[in-house]
Amino acid sequence: MESSQKLWPGGNETQTINWQQTITPFNEEFLTELESLMDIESHAFELKPGSKLFRQGSSADRFYLILDGCLKESYVDQAGIESILGFYYSNEFMGLESLGEPAYEKTAEAITSCQVSGIPCPELKSNLFTKSPELEHYVWGMMGEAITAARKRVNVLHLEAADQKLATFLLAQCKRFCRIAPIPLEMPMARQDIACYLGMSAETLSRLFTRFEDNGLIRSTKKQVEIVDHAGLTALLHREG
Numbered sequence: 275m276e277s278s279q280k281l282w283p284g285g286n287e288t289q290t291i292n293w294q295q296t297i298t299p300f301n302e303e304f305l306t307e308l309e310s311l312m313d314i315e316s317h318a319f320e321l322k323p324g325s326k327l328f329r330q331g332s333s334a335d336r337f338y339l340i341l342d343g344c345l346k347e348s349y350v351d352q353a354g355i356e357s358i359l360g361f362y363y364s365n366e367f368m369g370l371e372s373l374g375e376p377a378y379e380k381t382a383e384a385i386t387s388c389q390v391s392g393i394p395c396p397e398l399k400s401n402l403f404t405k406s407p408e409l410e411h412y413v414w415g416m417m418g419e420a421i422t423a424a425r426k427r428v429n430v431l432h433l434e435a436a437d438q439k440l441a442t443f444l445l446a447q448c449k450r451f452c453r454i455a456p457i458p459l460e461m462p463m464a465r466q467d468i469a470c471y472l473g474m475s476a477e478t479l480s481r482l483f484t485r486f487e488d489n490g491l492i493r494s495t496k497k498q499v500e501i502v503d504h505a506g507l508t509a510l511l512h513r514e515g
Contacts, residue, residue: 317391321345327368327382327390334372336392340364343388344462349380358471361385361463386462439472440482441510444492444501458498 318341321327327338327345340362347359347368359380362368372378373395447459461468469479486492491507493500501507 315391317393318389319392321384321388321390323384323386325384327384327388328378330379330381331377334369334375334378334395336394337367337369337373338382339391339393340366340368341389341391343390344385345382345388346385346463346467347380347382356470358467360471361467385464385467435510435513436472436474436478437482437485438510438513439474440479440486441507443468443472444499445504445507445511448501448504458500460497461499462497 321343328334330348330350342364345362345368347362348356349359350356362382368382369378371380444459465479465483466476469476472479483492483494486507487494489503489506491501491503493502
């Protein structure tokens with residue numbers, strides 16, 4: 275990495291919005307504190323698209339801070355069925371839920387080229403938490419948010435109407451970034467992964483994107499979605515029947 279500015283891509287005010295429905299990104303004050311307590315760059319490495327950051331069942335000896343890029347998290351059940359559990363972006367943790375556990379419960383895979391910093395669990399507990407109780411409070415808070423987000427995903431999956439699932443998915447991105455104006459949402463993940471995350475087929479998702487565009491709710495490209503009619507999407511969630 276050429277400079278500290280490379281570490282925190284979220285600080286670039288001109289970039290498009292990164293999609294994430296799970297964990298709230300760090301604020302600048304927290305990032306500054308974390309960087310002062312440990313050498314983020316010394317733990318940093320790169321991942322190519324398709325590379326695994328960690329695998330379900332592998333030894334959970336560290337958690338990770340995403341410096342740049344996008345990753346997805348998945349889980350394979352005993353029947354061999356894979357579920358997509360979430361998407362993660364710059365300035366977000368992965369693997370936090372495995373703190374104190376012998377193995378990772380999920381698999382993390384790079385969607386784009388990524389820069390990631392691996393933070394050994396012993397260092398977090400014996401060094402960082404000791405030096406900064408605020409950091410410990412923040413980390414446990416992030417873990418709580420991850421649990422809450424998992425429950426919300428279950429609620430979305432229980433929605434009967436597929437269009438309501440997609441509307442919920444898209445509106446969550448606007449709420450996350452407190453944006454209502456039509457600003458493109460960066461969505462580098464495959465549509466198949468979005469469909470899996472929402473519990474529908476790729477064909478159904480494709481038809482919904484087309485319908486939403488035809489109805490003037492969104493404009494989309496392969497990797498971006500622009501919400502044009504925020505009120506219209508919201509109305510779908512309150513539809514009866």
